[in-house]
Amino acid sequence: ISFSFTAFYVHHQYRSLTDTLIKNGKLLAGILAHNSRIGVFSENEALLKDPVEGIIIQEGVLEVSIFNSEGVLLNRQERHGVNRDSKLFNKDGGLSKKALEKIKANKLPFYIDGGGILEFWSPVISDSGYFKEESLLFEQGPVRKRGRIMGFVRITLDKEILSSQQIERIRDLG
Numbered sequence: 359i360s361f362s363f364t365a366f367y368v369h370h371q372y373r374s375l376t377d378t379l380i381k382n383g384k385l386l387a388g389i390l391a392h393n394s395r396i397g398v399f400s401e402n403e404a405l406l407k408d409p410v411e412g413i414i415i416q417e418g419v420l421e422v423s424i425f426n427s428e429g430v431l432l433n434r435q436e437r438h439g440v441n442r443d444s445k446l447f448n449k450d451g452g453l454s455k456k457a458l459e460k461i462k463a464n465k466l467p468f469y470i471d472g473g474g475i476l477e478f479w480s481p482v483i484s485d486s487g488y489f490k491e492e493s494l495l496f497e498q499g500p501v502r503k504r505g506r507i508m509g510f511v512r513i514t515l516d517k518e519i520l521s522s523q524q525i526e527r528i529r530d531l532g
Contacts, residue, residue, distance in 0.1 A: 429453030
């Protein structure tokens with residue numbers, strides 16, 4: 359019985375930590391997309407520097423990339439060597455046409471679970487979202503105006519952080 363309880367607890371904690379990591383990744387991607395709107399619009403690398411540096415210093419973030427609406431890489435910063443998926447990127451670091459079509463078709467923030475990493479994608483939209491007074495009470499998301507997609511942001515998070523957090527929680531249990 360004790361072993362079953364421990365196995366259930368470990369599985370539940372891992373699932374909880376994974377959900378928290380996904381929520382944090384989506385939040386970081388949304389913040390980056392919002393803060394990089396002017397830099398993406400003007401395609402000014404200097405205006406993109408601060409938002410990218412603000413995200414890359416977060417725990418578990420391996421890479422931050424910003425692209426314009428044509429998939430051209432505007433700014434990229436990484437912590438340490440990250441292997442790129444050759445299907446997504448072309449030789450100059452921009453997005454391949456196939457990947458760009460898939461990302462544009464989605465139009466909403468999403469994530470891809472790639473084994474040891476999680477990739478979070480979010481569109482950079484010309485209008486910001488806003489909250490209705492009613493949505494504050496019912497915890498609805500922001501209502502999007504019909505803004506134009508100016509670009510995309512990508513944040514890569516390391517799933518290794520899950521293992522270290524789970525080990526810490528198991529030690530606390532014992």
